[in-house]
Amino acid sequence: MTALVLLEIEHGEVRQASRSAVAAASRFGDVDVIVLGEGAEAAARLPGVRNVLSAASLTHDLAEPAAALLAAHTSGYSHVVAAASAGGKNILPRLAGLLDVQPIPEVVEIKDENTFVRPIYAGNALATVRSSDTIKVLTIRGSSFDPVSKEGGSATIQTLNAPATEDFSRFVRVELSKSDRPELESARVVVSGGKGMKDAEHFKLLEPLADKLGAAIGASRAAVDSGFAPNEMQVGQTGKIVAPELYIALGLSGAIQHLAGMKDSRVIVAINMDPEAPIFRVADYGIVGDLFTILPELEKAL
Amino acid sequence: MTMKVLVPVKRVVDYNVKVRVAADGSGVETQGVKMSMNPFDEIAIEEAVRLREKGAATEVVAVSIGVQASQDTLRTALAMGADRAILIRTNETLEPLAVAGLLKIIVEREAPGLVCMGKQAIDDDMNATGQILAAKLGWPQGTFASAVTIADGRAEIAREIDGGTEVISLALPAVVTADLRLNEPRYASLPNIMKARKKPLETLDAADLGVDLAPRLTIVSVAEPAERKEGVKLNSAAELVEKLKTEAKVI
Numbered sequence: 090m091t092a093l094v095l096l097e098i099e100h101g102e103v104r105q106a107s108r109s110a111v112a113a114a115s116r117f118g119d120v121d122v123i124v125l126g127e128g129a130e131a132a133a134r135l136p137g138v139r140n141v142l143s144a145a146s147l148t149h150d151l152a153e154p155a156a157a158l159l160a161a162h163t164s165g166y167s168h169v170v171a172a173a174s175a176g177g178k179n180i181l182p183r184l185a186g187l188l189d190v191q192p193i194p195e196v197v198e199i200k201d202e203n204t205f206v207r208p209i210y211a212g213n214a215l216a217t218v219r220s221s222d223t224i225k226v227l228t229i230r231g232s233s234f235d236p237v238s239k240e241g242g243s244a245t246i247q248t249l250n251a252p253a254t255e256d257f258s259r260f261v262r263v264e265l266s267k268s269d270r271p272e273l274e275s276a277r278v279v280v281s282g283g284k285g286m287k288d289a290e291h292f293k294l295l296e297p298l299a300d301k302l303g304a305a306i307g308a309s310r311a312a313v314d315s316g317f318a319p320n321e322m323q324v325g326q327t328g329k330i331v332a333p334e335l336y337i338a339l340g341l342s343g344a345i346q347h348l349a350g351m352k353d354s355r356v357i358v359a360i361n362m363d364p365e366a367p368i369f370r371v372a373d374y375g376i377v378g379d380l381f382t383i384l385p386e387l388e389k390a391l
Numbered sequence: 392m393t394m395k396v397l398v399p400v401k402r403v404v405d406y407n408v409k410v411r412v413a414a415d416g417s418g419v420e421t422q423g424v425k426m427s428m429n430p431f432d433e434i435a436i437e438e439a440v441r442l443r444e445k446g447a448a449t450e451v452v453a454v455s456i457g458v459q460a461s462q463d464t465l466r467t468a469l470a471m472g473a474d475r476a477i478l479i480r481t482n483e484t485l486e487p488l489a490v491a492g493l494l495k496i497i498v499e500r501e502a503p504g505l506v507c508m509g510k511q512a513i514d515d516d517m518n519a520t521g522q523i524l525a526a527k528l529g530w531p532q533g534t535f536a537s538a539v540t541i542a543d544g545r546a547e548i549a550r551e552i553d554g555g556t557e558v559i560s561l562a563l564p565a566v567v568t569a570d571l572r573l574n575e576p577r578y579a580s581l582p583n584i585m586k587a588r589k590k591p592l593e594t595l596d597a598a599d600l601g602v603d604l605a606p607r608l609t610i611v612s613v614a615e616p617a618e619r620k621e622g623v624k625l626n627s628a629a630e631l632v633e634k635l636k637t638e639a640k641v642i
């Protein structure tokens with residue numbers, strides 16, 4: 090059996106979640122990878138990769154040409170795998186539609202080549218499902234598979250002629266937020282603020298704490314909706330899924346949908362003035378009190 | 392110019408309910424549990440109704456695939472402003488692949504200029520039906536939309552992506568899937584709920600539409616996730632730092 094992994098490249102490097110996808114795919118046998126746009130060389134250095142399919146002419150990861158290209162190259166593969174990132178979740182189900190197979194999203198455990206575990210109902214249940222499709226199309230949760238390292242392999246690179254992008258879907262522009270902080274999904278520590286941070290100005294108080302801990306900053310949906318933080322910081326069922334060593338939640342109630350994105354963190358700390366807040370039910374350490382008094386004390390104690 | 396918007400809406404366990412796994416591990420308990428329209432589908436309906444209100448669309452048709460009670464979900468869609476509704480009745484739990492197959496039949500019949508749907512159903516958390524439908528139709532897709540503008544036969548879509556926001560432009564007809572921040576859905580007012588009762592609701596049988604509905608995934612088991620063990624409450628930040636250093640050893 091051979092798996093084909095769709096990789097995502099960022100700043101010339103293979104994203105960590107994609108390296109987790111390679112690790113997961115290696116469970117199925119040989120691994121080839123496909124890169125849309127630049128980045129074939131970085132992909133070829135991943136350990137355990139046999140062959141890199143490089144479609145350098147596809148500069149934007151629009152789903153239509155990407156899925157069409159993948160569909161044209163699935164023969165001989167038993168599995169097509171990608172990270173359950175915004176990109177993977179956009180392209181792989183479309184590929185599944187083209188192949189007429191049922192995709193298997195957000196896999197957190199591989200039981201065997203046909204059997205997978207995935208969370209349903211915002212992670213309140215774990216379903217084990219067995220696929221009868223001849224090609225399995227799956228996205229995997231980065232936080233559930235240790236990534237392969239960046240270096241060590243020397244795969245061959247094969248150039249693909251990408252289909253001409255049709256005018257029916259066009260890239261217009263992208264606004265990426267710049268940050269020197271670690272990426273949310275790969276950070277060792279995440280400091281998250283909720284609606285209790287009061288406003289965008291006060292939300293910034295999380296920065297010195299994050300600086301001290303080398304942490305990424307996350308947010309609840311309410312904090313994002315209120316304009317305290319940009320959408321890509323949202324953690325939860327419909328945001329990023331994180332599982333850092335340490336997750337510190339401040340002024341965040343811990344709704345089911347938020348817990349879905351962070352309850353697999355190793356150590357959880359909650360600071361909230363409401364002793365009944367559900368976040369305390371998953372927290373290893375909790376402090377009941379006003380975060381605006383506790384936050385400066387915490388910074389000082391560190 | 393006329394443009395119809397088709398909005399698929401799913402009846403799901405209400406987002407406030409913390410579901411429980413059935414004792415026999417076959418699924419989750421749904422007996423006596425509050426059911427509602429999938430939150431993302433409320434957003435999709437709202438967007439479609441706004442497009443009509445702005446004059447960019449002429450008709451909003453809601454469609455739901457599910458048990459007879461999915462009628463209630465469709466009535467909610469009608470009360471929010473949809474013009475008519477179609478129920479595709481089935482007692483089976485269908486996968487996105489089969490749902491997309493059925494929706495394709497309705498799209499071919501109704502010829503909408505836009506299919507506006509939720510990005511994800513909060514029960515199966517698949518996030519797949521819109522993409523599969525777009526593939527089957529050979530239409531472009533705008534997933535995870537946080538803004539939709541229709542002009543000159545195209546849709547400009549702002550999409551929530553991992554690093555920020557991306558804007559794409561799609562030729563119509565297209566499939567759009569709604570993210571949370573696309574809009575804030577309205578509440579159906581009492582008069583509108585009354586009016587919705589008189590709006591047309593057609594019922595079809597899924598089995599009659601000639602679509603292969605057989606599941607490709609077999610559910611082996613459904614289990615509760617591991618519980619986290621009870622934590623402790625501390626009195627000060629200093630105590631917390633101490634615990635993080637010596638007990639949890641994370642800093």
Ligand SMILES: Cc1cc2nc3c(=O)[nH]c(=O)nc-3n(C[C@H](O)[C@H](O)[C@H](O)COP(=O)(O)OP(=O)(O)OC[C@H]3O[C@@H](n4cnc5c(N)ncnc54)[C@H](O)[C@@H]3O)c2cc1C
Pocket residue numbers: 282283284285286308309310311312323324325326327328339340341342343344345346347350360361362363366378379380381406430431513571
């Ligand atoms: C379909 C769907 C998907 C969703 N997806 C997500 C998701 O991905 N991520 C997500 O986060 N949410 C999501 N939500 C929203 C979720 O249901 C909650 O509404 C949201 O998480 C609440 O955010 P919050 O905890 O910041 O706000 P609140 O629930 O308002 O909590 C604020 C907390 O701050 C505390 N507080 C206030 N002031 C202080 C102070 N001075 N000191 C200490 N504590 C203080 C309060 O006690 C309270 O507990 C989703 C909802 C739906 C319907």
Ligand SMILES: Nc1ncnc2c1ncn2[C@@H]1O[C@H](COP(=O)(O)O)[C@@H](O)[C@H]1O
Pocket residue numbers: 398399400401402429431432435454455456457487490508509510511512513515516517518519520521
């Ligand atoms: N049974 C259904 N009836 C109507 N629409 C559905 C159904 N299942 C899924 N959908 C639509 O597809 C979207 C994504 O669902 P899913 O792919 O299951 O996460 C939902 O938000 C709905 O708009």
